[in-house]
Amino acid sequence: MKNKSKKISKTSEERRESLARLLQEQGLKIYSELDRGEFPKFSVPSRSVSNIVYDKKLRQYVLGNTASIRSARNMSQLRSFAQLIWLAFFANRLVQEKKSSTLRDIYYSSQAFSIDFEDQPESDNIIVDLEAVLARPREDLHIFPEERSSVFGDLTIEYTVPGYEGKRTNLSDHPDGYLIGPSLSSAELVDTSAELVIAIEKGGLFTRFVEEKIDKKFKAIIVDTAGQAPRATRYLLKRLHNEMGLPVVILTDGDVYGEHIAMVIKSGSANAAHLRELTVPDAKWIGVWATDIEKYKLPTIPMTESDIKRIYDLQKDPRYQEGIWKKELEVFLKIKRKAELEAFSKYGLTNITDKYLPEKLEIAKSL
Amino acid sequence: MKNKSKKISKTSEERRESLARLLQEQGLKIYSELDRGEFPKFSVPSRSVSNIVYDKKLRQYVLGNTASIRSARNMSQLRSFAQLIWLAFFANRLVQEKKSSTLRDIYYSSQAFSIDFEDQPESDNIIVDLEAVLARPREDLHIFPEERSSVFGDLTIEYTVPGYEGKRTNLSDHPDGYLIGPSLSSAELVDTSAELVIAIEKGGLFTRFVEEKIDKKFKAIIVDTAGQAPRATRYLLKRLHNEMGLPVVILTDGDVYGEHIAMVIKSGSANAAHLRELTVPDAKWIGVWATDIEKYKLPTIPMTESDIKRIYDLQKDPRYQEGIWKKELEVFLKIKRKAELEAFSKYGLTNITDKYLPEKLEIAKSL
Numbered sequence: 001m002k003n004k005s006k007k008i009s010k011t012s013e014e015r016r017e018s019l020a021r022l023l024q025e026q027g028l029k030i031y032s033e034l035d036r037g038e039f040p041k042f043s044v045p046s047r048s049v050s051n052i053v054y055d056k057k058l059r060q061y062v063l064g065n066t067a068s069i070r071s072a073r074n075m076s077q078l079r080s081f082a083q084l085i086w087l088a089f090f091a092n093r094l095v096q097e098k099k100s101s102t103l104r105d106i107y108y109s110s111q112a113f114s115i116d117f118e119d120q121p122e123s124d125n126i127i128v129d130l131e132a133v134l135a136r137p138r139e140d141l142h143i144f145p146e147e148r149s150s151v152f153g154d155l156t157i158e159y160t161v162p163g164y165e166g167k168r169t170n171l172s173d174h175p176d177g178y179l180i181g182p183s184l185s186s187a188e189l190v191d192t193s194a195e196l197v198i199a200i201e202k203g204g205l206f207t208r209f210v211e212e213k214i215d216k217k218f219k220a221i222i223v224d225t226a227g228q229a230p231r232a233t234r235y236l237l238k239r240l241h242n243e244m245g246l247p248v249v250i251l252t253d254g255d256v257y258g259e260h261i262a263m264v265i266k267s268g269s270a271n272a273a274h275l276r277e278l279t280v281p282d283a284k285w286i287g288v289w290a291t292d293i294e295k296y297k298l299p300t301i302p303m304t305e306s307d308i309k310r311i312y313d314l315q316k317d318p319r320y321q322e323g324i325w326k327k328e329l330e331v332f333l334k335i336k337r338k339a340e341l342e343a344f345s346k347y348g349l350t351n352i353t354d355k356y357l358p359e360k361l362e363i364a365k366s367l
Numbered sequence: 368m369k370n371k372s373k374k375i376s377k378t379s380e381e382r383r384e385s386l387a388r389l390l391q392e393q394g395l396k397i398y399s400e401l402d403r404g405e406f407p408k409f410s411v412p413s414r415s416v417s418n419i420v421y422d423k424k425l426r427q428y429v430l431g432n433t434a435s436i437r438s439a440r441n442m443s444q445l446r447s448f449a450q451l452i453w454l455a456f457f458a459n460r461l462v463q464e465k466k467s468s469t470l471r472d473i474y475y476s477s478q479a480f481s482i483d484f485e486d487q488p489e490s491d492n493i494i495v496d497l498e499a500v501l502a503r504p505r506e507d508l509h510i511f512p513e514e515r516s517s518v519f520g521d522l523t524i525e526y527t528v529p530g531y532e533g534k535r536t537n538l539s540d541h542p543d544g545y546l547i548g549p550s551l552s553s554a555e556l557v558d559t560s561a562e563l564v565i566a567i568e569k570g571g572l573f574t575r576f577v578e579e580k581i582d583k584k585f586k587a588i589i590v591d592t593a594g595q596a597p598r599a600t601r602y603l604l605k606r607l608h609n610e611m612g613l614p615v616v617i618l619t620d621g622d623v624y625g626e627h628i629a630m631v632i633k634s635g636s637a638n639a640a641h642l643r644e645l646t647v648p649d650a651k652w653i654g655v656w657a658t659d660i661e662k663y664k665l666p667t668i669p670m671t672e673s674d675i676k677r678i679y680d681l682q683k684d685p686r687y688q689e690g691i692w693k694k695e696l697e698v699f700l701k702i703k704r705k706a707e708l709e710a711f712s713k714y715g716l717t718n719i720t721d722k723y724l725p726e727k728l729e730i731a732k733s734l
Contacts, residue, residue, distance in 0.1 A: 099578060101571075111666055112712070146569065174536055174541070175528055178543070182574060340471070342474075346478040347479060349476065350466075
């Protein structure tokens with residue numbers, strides 16, 4: 001069993017209490033402003049491009065120090081001020097009642113209170129504002145997205161959701177994998193014999209890895225990111241790394257989107273620069289690299305115009321200025337071809353697990 | 368415990384053996400044609416529109432009696448003949464070795480054998496040809512799609528996949544739900560206390576239903592179809608109905624696409640007219656109906672041009688000529704507005720489970 005080294009997640013109850021305190025502080029501040037005869041206001045960290053900077057020490061994007069005041073005094077801010085107040089009230093209720101919700105639910109729930117959102121993007125945006133105000137992810141507010149990915153391997157968890165408190169499950173019991181939903185996200189990570197986490201972009205390969213017993217052969221927990229990893233998945237990866245002390249490696253398709261899927265797991269997205277819970281700066285992208293395409297003689301597909309444009313975009317990103325991140329982008333641009341994980345099937349269905357994976361895990365040690 | 372009434376799924380081992388026999392028969396036929404000095408050939412049931420008919424007794428689309436001969440004698444058929452032979456060979460190997468695969472894997476695997484597919488759609492199409500030749504779904508050939516939905520409730524299953532033979536799991540153990548992948552699809556359904564299956568279109572609502580203990584309150588197994596139900600999900604629904612004797616009800620968004628999601632669960636799609644394993648003719652669509660939109664005063668969204676076009680299309684479909692199917696299409700067309708399942712959140716997050724669901728389950732009894 002791994003020692004729980006740096007526990008980032010408090011227990012579910014601790015998280016709930018600390019969040020309730022944060023919400024209460026915001027509420028008290030507004031009450032006291034009203035008592036003093038002032039217009040109530042929020043200080044909302046700015047999420048404009050000019051306030052998003054790459055923090056080399058944290059190895060992720062963070063917000064700078066610019067914050068804007070959203071005040072009931074300002075007619076043009078009154079609408080979004082009221083929306084934000086309502087959302088804080090509603091989130092508080094979700095947390096108190098231990099009910100979960102979705103972005104879409106929030107949009108419709110607002111109508112019960114005659115809170116006017118033009119459309120869902122407007123309410124989604126206010127949810128991000130509240131995340132920024134509290135510096136806490138919306139998952140802590142019990143607001144979950146629809147998208148789900150999955151996990152498999154020897155990891156024992158203990159649920160904290162109502163009706164399941166104290167119940168334990170081992171995530172190798174269902175070979176199709178366990179959905180990473182609200183219950184798994186809020187569970188305690190109790191015990192594992194694994195020494196590694198392998199995140200993989202595609203469900204079909206995830207199933208192959210389970211079938212080929214990669215969990216046992218490489219003492220690994222396998223995570224299907226199902227494309228761009230949803231936030232709950234990135235949160236789990238961070239917890240597996242920090243709490244269970246497991247290294248995280250990432251396998252994606254061999255294209256610019258795959259490379260960026262790995263980068264987002266490693267260092268987050270500009271969209272979530274106001275949060276710290278979603279990055280694994282030590283995670284390693286082990287393939288499929290552009291240089292692997294030739295090395296393993298993989299069947300390829302020509303890049304599209306938008307693939308190439310995406311490479312030029314990423315070359316401006318501060319995180320792509322060195323190491324394999326820079327080099328592989330350059331090679332992609334040179335060969336103008338891409339290859340999928342399934343391309344290894346040309347050499348037999350288990351070529352990827354028998355040959356490619358062990359070789360890349362060996363290389364990963366020196367990354 | 369429900370009696371296993373009409374068991375449609377043989378045990379995994381029986382399915383494997385009967386499929387191996389089918390493949391062997393095809394192989395032997397080709398060998399004996401070659402021995403007789405004839406060009407080898409397949410008889411492939413035609414999947415052209417003119418050969419797809421609605422079978423009122425089976426209550427699903429089926430293929431008519433037209434079959435075409437695909438022969439090695441005919442130069443224009445030689446390519447697809449060779450592809451089909453190779454696929455039968457490869458599928459046989461998957462089944463013998465108990466390995467699973469995806470549509471995309473098959474496309475790449477062909478390259479190892481210098482079998483020429485222009486692109487994946489061409490290989491996907493040959494897979495459907497083989498399904499039609501054998502009258503067996505590709506899942507029996509161990510070829511699975513990427514898409515996954517999930518299930519939750521008191522259902523004990525027994526796995527048959529390698530390494531898990533005889534192991535049992537109860538599908539109420541993980542409150543985020545169990546992925547419906549190859550292992551669950553091939554598992555034996557052992558025992559349930561449930562008296563009903565509720566299929567629901569959206570993951571967010573699925574989570575709500577689990578949180579609100581709908582499985583216990585209504586003795587239900589809850590299935591998230593995640594939009595249009597994947598084939599593995601429809602197969603599970605059919606098995607729950609036939610083997611465990613459970614009625615199936617379906618909840619979708621209140622729009623023409625939701626109505627059709629329910630219809631496809633009930634009576635299949637024209638694309639799968641060559642199969643019988645994917646329909647639940649007794650399944651009932653209980654909402655959200657067009658008539659519910661006014662009755663429950665739901666927030667609505669205006670229909671798009673393509674929504675309206677879709678209604679006109681479905682009005683030509685023989686399955687939409689009577690009952691609620693016909694009526695609700697007419698009402699949708701009249702009101703030209705639609706409502707999502709989340710719209711009930713306007714009246715509180717549990718309005719859909721506390722009020723709407725029980726009312727509609729009551730109405731379902733007379734459908």
